[in-house]
Amino acid sequence: MTLAACGGGGGGGGPTPPPAPDPAPVLIGATFVGAGTTPVAGDTLLLLFSEDVTLTGQGLSDADVDLVGGSLGTLTSPPTLANPRTVQVVLGTGVAFTPGTSAIDVRQGTTALIDRTGHNPLPGTPATITKGDGDAPTIASLTLSEVDSLLNGTGPAGGTIQVPSNGFTIDLTHGDASSGVDAARTIVTASVAVQVAGEGRQAGLDLSDVLVRTSTAGSSSFSVPSTVSFPQGLFELTVYVRDASGMISNAATFSALSRPATDQLRPFEPTVNPTQVWFIDTSRDIESYTVNVLNFITPAQITNGSNGQGDVWDLLQCLGLLTPGADATNNTVKSRFQSLVVSELNALFGGANISFTFTSPGAWPGGSSINYASHSFSRIALAGAAHSSGTTGTLGVAIFDPQNRHQEDDTLVNYQGDRLGVFLHTIVNDGLIAHPTTLFRVTYDPFTAARFGLPIGSDGNDAARLAGSLTDGRTTDIDNAILRMARFAAVVLAHEIGHSVGLVANGAMPVGLYGNDATHFPVYPAAAADGHIKMPASLFSGSSENIMSPAFDFDSALAPQTKFNSLNLAYLRERVLTDGN
DSSP states (O other): OOEESOOOOOOOOOOOOOOOOOOOOOEEEEEEEOSSSSOOTTOEEEEEESSOEEEOSSOOOGGGEEETTOBOOBOOSOOEEEETTEEEEEOOBTOBOOTTTOEEEEOTTOOSEEETTSOOOOOOSOEEEEEOOSOOOEEEEEEETTOOTTTTTSSTTOOOOEEESSSOEEEEEEEOSSSOBOGGGOEEEESSOEEETTEEEOTTSOOGGGSEEEEOSSEEEEEOOTTEEOOSEEEEEEEEOBBTTSOBOOOEEEEEEEEOOOTTTSSSOTTTOSSEEEEEEOOOOSEEEEEOTTOSSOSEEEEESOOSSOHHHHHHHHTTSSOTTOHHHHHHHHHHHHHHHHHHHHHHTTTSSEEEESSOOSOOOSSSEEEGGGOSEEEEEEESOSSTTSOSOBOEEOOOOGGGOEEEEETOSOBTTBOOEEEHHHHHHHHHTSOTTSHHHHHHTTTOGGGTOOOTTSSTTHHHHHHTSOOSHHHHHHHHHHHHHHHHHHHHHHHHHHHHTTTTOBSSTTTOSSBTOTTTSOOSSGGGGTTOOOOOTTTSOTTOOBTTSSEEOHHHHHOTTOBOOHHHHHHHTTSSOOOOO
């Protein structure tokens, strides 16, 4: 069965870099490509420059290069551009140099090529000529902040990804048939001048030396540190990779927007609160619950009125995770459940400036939403039923807050007619009437008294099992019962907290995060697309779901790959920014 994840709820310019110096291009690499180890006429030499260059038609000869004790031969073909920064020279009769030993540089005064502002190249550090393997490496993908192509502005839903001035990542996957990519020699350039340690770096110059690289054999990621700042507005990145033999790939390009990460734009304002704290409140006590498995509509029956125990604990008692009067084991189960919920939330929100607690940080000042900077935490109820009828099918309701500009009180029992919070009654009720072979029934029937199970705490050895000093089949069943309900609760909590921190803003980037796009990310019914996004099976396979999908069942919430989609996670990590609503 699939249940509605939620039932609704209400909802500057950056510094200009100083003028960048405009240096002349210099030679930074030379690669010989030929069938043998010794060059002969007709082989090629690839000359890599520090920036894009244009050939002037003046030709190239030994007079234009310093090749100590060697020669390019008598050149009969004009040089060509293998790519905008690589000049390809067809070697002539009389060519002589030794790959791996000979070094080459351009000479002062050569007019064979110029950069985009008219500078001829200048001598630099001579480049040792390497022996290329003939197989150029390739770049399979280029994106920012690990956002999938469906969501980064290159997919059918359109848009343009917007990143902060720094703090985002430049991510690529690459390969090479022969030598392997040498990620340390990757070239990353921007179409705009970029501020580096307070000084401008000209557009088109390599930035890789000021970025923080992590790489594997097939991928590289370059983090933009705080010492580097992109100017506000549209920019294009161009990336090349080189292999171990010196061969260079074709260019990969990616366009994006940059905007300073002001407190008005970033979801987690650090100026006043170092992190956003979310208090998970289990104290709501407005009903009590009993189980009648012969009732095939609401077997988890609701009785209005408090009974001195939080409604969420009443529901866990219905499933046999708690036993009336067994205070010691009950406290252990509650503690473990809460610890696991926090652990799961930390994993789901990994890298975001947010924390979770079941311990109240203090009093709430009143009102459903208050200015972010004026209070130190938000809160949400982990509670019982969405409605006294118990038939809504709703798992949670929270206040939608684009860009997380407020602290929210998602514990209210009458917010525009709705109860706010996460409602475990929905999954307990539907799980009780599910088929006996479902994961829910297999997990909880051994403990549910109404199914002739033995509740945790009713067996004299359960305390030892919970303490880890006795391990048997029932120990495993107890562990699974607590963990699975904690995982389910954490997924729904993540969904509802997600709404209250700005997920999923409607519209394409940079306005939103592709919420309410039933055309490109179809959901059923289409009306459920508002504030949600369901991802295709190509990104979320099997029973897994994007956390901000409009609906979950028990199995999909427990699927290991159920998580925030890549754009939602980048937003939570403040590596992309939305303009908001």
